[in-house]
Amino acid sequence: DRLKQKSVSIVQNPVSSAAVNHKLWPEIEKVTMEQLHYARLGVGEDVGVWQLFAEDGEMRMYRREEEVDGLVVDPLKACHVVRGVTGRELCQIFFSPEYRSGWETTLEDMTVAETISNDTLIFMQTHKRIWPASQRDALFWSHIRSVPDTEDPDASDLWIVCNHSTELPQYPPNTGKCVRVYLTVCLVGQTFIDPPKDSKKISREDISCKITYCSVVNPGGWAPASVLRAVYKREYPKFLKRFTSYCIEQCKDKPIQF
Numbered sequence: 001d002r003l004k005q006k007s008v009s010i011v012q013n014p015v016s017s018a019a020v021n022h023k024l025w026p027e028i029e030k031v032t033m034e035q036l037h038y039a040r041l042g043v044g045e046d047v048g049v050w051q052l053f054a055e056d057g058e059m060r061m062y063r064r065e066e067e068v069d070g071l072v073v074d075p076l077k078a079c080h081v082v083r084g085v086t087g088r089e090l091c092q093i094f095f096s097p098e099y100r101s102g103w104e105t106t107l108e109d110m111t112v113a114e115t116i117s118n119d120t121l122i123f124m125q126t127h128k129r130i131w132p133a134s135q136r137d138a139l140f141w142s143h144i145r146s147v148p149d150t151e152d153p154d155a156s157d158l159w160i161v162c163n164h165s166t167e168l169p170q171y172p173p174n175t176g177k178c179v180r181v182y183l184t185v186c187l188v189g190q191t192f193i194d195p196p197k198d199s200k201k202i203s204r205e206d207i208s209c210k211i212t213y214c215s216v217v218n219p220g221g222w223a224p225a226s227v228l229r230a231v232y233k234r235e236y237p238k239f240l241k242r243f244t245s246y247c248i249e250q251c252k253d254k255p256i257q258f
Ligand code: 6CM
Pocket: 104, 106, 125, 127, 128, 129, 130, 136, 138, 163, 181, 183, 185, 215, 217, 231, 232, 235, 236, 239
């Protein structure tokens, strides 16, 4: 029996994604693990100084003012606690195309440009125009996975979705009315379970999820800094509140997915 268990763990240890043979895989692997590390650093342990710009209940949003070639690329980091949902459920909803229009408030259009595997997709999106700048679009791979919590091996697995800009010959940048943005985004969810009262089955009241959302978006071309910063200040809190309440609503009558 011990032998059997050992061979199972050897087989299951390597990343099991069906995307491993894709040419983007080394990049997907590297960027996802880097983002996970970066997300797990507290705002105090991180390099650079974070400035709190929005707060609502347990939600905290921080940014750092940064510019590259005169373009605003302010890194953003947000932490929140969501009750009644798991990290897996939050990440699944953030990743899956069928839910996107239900929570993504800045979206105009979304297409799955390539299905690499069931956990890795390439999305082509157009976003709403911000006056007076040109409309923006984004082409990015999106990867979802669970990883053991190395800091607390007894805790349940962490779930992460990582989105990162890519290129495809079918979708060249800056050819139509849109300017291409370049993004690196991640959402990490860690599930906590309160011991259920009177040894009853775990219910949604006993679970909560700590989430971290990190984002760096390069606008790709001219956009006035003050307008962009004002839009981010309004849109990011709106996004996180809408996204989390959408997840609670979607999950409430369904069996818990750990
Ligand atoms: O992370 C978020 N969404 C993901 C799924 O769509 C994905 C996409 C990120 C795109 C970020 C580009 C935004 C640039 C365009 C901003 C347009 C603002 C329009 C305002 C309309 C009045 O990672 C959530 C992204 C939330 C952005 C606020």
